[in-house]
Amino acid sequence: MKKIFILIICGLSMTACNPFLGINSWFNKIDYELEKQNDRQRYDRLKKVEDTARAMVSSYESDKQIYLSMKDENKEIALQAKIRANNTAIQYNQFILKNSYLWKNNIPQDIKNELEIIN
Template sequence: MRDRDNDILLYLLIGALAIFGLWKYSPQITGTLNQKEYEVKKVDEKTSYKIRKEVEDTARSMVSSYKADKLSYEQYKDSKDDEQKSWAQSYKQRANNTATKYNEYILKNSYVWDGNVPEDIEYELEVLK
């Protein structure tokens, strides 16, 4: 009977030490698990066709919008009509807003291409002066 009581006491002691160890080192364990999850997510993002296509489609859409606003700005900027000059300023503002957002977007998502940016996607859009 004494051996059985000693075994139970030993198991309780080991269990208590294990619980204490898990409690004491839970921040480090959580940190390690979070770091691993982050690394897996980054690899997934780099190799995911869906994410690459989404980034490329968004970039192409922004370039298209920018070019349309830039062309409209250039069409009206030298007009003698004040209303058309006002339109030109609005188009310029929209084009510059799009260029700024685009440049930030490309910088943020450049990891998707890993240096191999498709030819039809510009690396940076010019801010109109």
């Protein structure tokens, strides 16, 4: 009977004074810091991809406007602008396909899903 009583008291005291409590909190701090770092990296990667996409759209729109305004006046400049715009559109479409996982079907409104090829 005394042994059972002693075991119960020892069991209660061990649960009250958990020797692993310090180790657990140390691991929790590490997990928290790693999660913060992962979030920061995800944000930085997403920001870089969005900035690149916006720059590509801007370049495409600029070349497209040059093509549309010059196609009747200066064929050579218009052709060069059309080639640049189509090249940008192809690269952009591939870029969006490669990085679409970052948005998880929540693409910002100012980033287009696809740029059209000028014929």
